[in-house]
Amino acid sequence: MAGNLPLNNSRKTTARLFAATFLCTVGTTLLSQWCFRFYEVTSGGLSPHSLFVAxxxxxxVTAGPRLSAAFPPKYLASLGLIAIFASALTIASVPSWALAGSGATVIASAFLEVIVCRSLLILPNSAMRKVFVAATVGGAFIGSYFPIDTSVMLFVAPACITIAVALAVPLFENGSSSRAPGTRSAVRVRRRIALKPRPTIGLIMLAFVAHLASANAAALSPEQTAGAYIAALATLWLCAIIHDDTSHISLIRCLxxxxxxxCVMRLSGSFSSYAVAFVETALGIIVWTGVIVVALDLATYAETPFSxxxxxxxxxxxxPAALIYLASLLSPSLDSFLLSRSTDAVIVCLLxxxxxxxxxxxxxDGLFWGAHDGNGENGKNGGSRAASGEDEASFPDAPNPPAPSFAVPSGSEAVDAVGRLAADAQLTAREQEVLNLLAEGRSAPFVAEYLCIERSTAKTHIARIYAKLGVHTRQELISLVLNAKDAENLA
Structure with missing residues (x-):
């Protein structure tokens, strides 16, 4: 069996990762707030924060695998923390170097944020989604309205990120060498995900127009902003948490x-600026948090390196924000054009x-999980792939992973494992049919078409199977089947 990091579902670990994610979000939000305040005075409101993050x-993407090969996680985290504090001191002591210092600070914070996100993968999928969504939405709100001066903010932000890293890194760094209470052996099934042109272009287009729709929100009071964040949290909970949506179509439709x-509210002109800003603020947090939730979910089964x-x-x-910032430097009138009704009409058409x-x-579904052909294979990519053998305790992933050591079960092995699980969970004959297809990585639409039933009926069967087996996502279900197969081989 591949040496994957044990999943940990203990309350202590979950609470610790919640605190780490919350503090990291507070820190990164404070840094973005500092950038906006600082450049509002020095550059007329044009902040290069988005350009730095880009x-x-x-x-x-380019240096992550090399860094992980050269340094263990704790050293990477230490280098990032040294860089972020050194850059903050540079900004405070040498104002003429503020641009370089702020860029280095934001870049280092982005690396540290990814390290903290990487630690969330030791949680089961459902717990990971809940922790990230709740901690990120709460941390972003607190960071936006933290009552401190701009100069102090520059040092409080790195302090929050430091505590977050100290909480998160030891959990997945030591996870492979020791088994803490609450952990369980688990296999993370791996698949090679191929970027399909149509959905990839659609996601890029959606990210761009969603940014245009949410980037110009008017200032709201803390109470109004809190309401927008609560609305965003409720929407994310409905779209990305309470049910398994392997194609993430619910979240995409919501965006x-x-x-x-x-855009329609702007075009009509009959809504107050605060009403529009309320929806814009909620949209912004849904876009940022929802898309990263999808990325974390994808990272649990994709062969692609985490970085x-x-x-x-x-x-x-x-x-999109970085491109608009660069374009605004060349054309100061760009902002008024992006807020025009004609732009909103074009956005609606694109959406x-x-x-x-x-x-x-x-x-x-084909993009996020991999398409299948009629023989049960995984499309053009040669079937479901095994775990890449990466060092799960490192960030990001090794650049040249060894050959796979296991795959999604098929044939008689899968039937035996699934049959035993079905018998133990007292599944009906139809539910066992559905389970056999789910164990191959099939989606709800495929199950409905293959069994000649309605999609709603297929989803009902899947929900009942998940409840009886005690899983929440297809990734967890396949991991359960793989564990059953492994137990059968050891018997």
Missing amino acids: VASVLI VLISTIV TIMGAVYLLLTG VFCGLYLLNEQSL
Whole structure:
């Protein structure tokens, strides 16, 4: 069996990772607030924060595997903390170096944020989603309204990130060498995810227009902002947490719908600026948090290195803002153009195109989980792949992982494992049929089509199977099947 990091579902570990994620979000939010306040005075409100994060994203994708090969996590974290504090001191002591210092501070904080996110993968999928969503939404709100001066903010932010890293890093650094109470042996099934042109273009387009729809929110009072954050938290809970959505179509539809609502509210002109700003604020937190939740979920089964996934997602989130910042430097009138009604009308058309054609459930399911052919194989990628053998306790992943050591069960092995699980859980004959398909990595639409039943019926069967087996996501279900197969081989 591959040496994957044991999953830990103890309350102590969950609470510790919640605190780490919360403090990390507070710190990174404070840094972004400092950038906006500082450059509002020095550059007329144009903050390069998004450009710095975009640069950090590229560095995470390109340099992450090399850094993980050269340094263990604690040394990477130490280097990042040294860089962030040194940059903050440089800004405070040499004002003429503020641009370079702020860039280094934001880039170092992005690396540290990815390290903290990496630690969340020791949790089961459902717990990971809950911890990240609740901690991120709460941390972003607290960081936005932390009552401290701008100069102090520059040092409080690194302090929060330092505590977060101290809480998170030991958990996954020592996880492979010791088994703490509450941990369980688990196999993380691995699949090679191929970027399909249509959904990839759709996601890029959606990220861009969602940014345009949410980036110009008017200032709200803390009470109004708190309401927007609560609305965002409730929406994320409904779309990304309470049920297994392997294509993430619920979240995608939510983003398309809310972005369209914002643009229609602007076009109508009959809504107050505060009402529009309320929806814009909620949309912004849903976009940022929801997309990273998808990335974390993807990282639990994709062969792609963790740094590549997170760096690409950060670039997707901040790339539009970075491009607009660079364009604004060349054309100061760009902001008024982006707020015009004609721009909103174009955005609505693009959103409808994304929602109806580019981002349908089948294309997203193939992108996030891998398409299957009629023989049960995993599309063009040669079937489901095993864990890449990466060092799970490192960040990001090794650049040249060894050959796979296991795969999703198939044939008689899968039937035996699934049959035993079905008998233990007292599944009905139809539920066992559905379980056999789910164990192959099939999606709900495929199950419905293959068994000639309605999608709603297929989803009902899947929900009952999850409840009887005590799992929450397809990843956890397949890991359960693999563990059953492994136990059978050892018997």
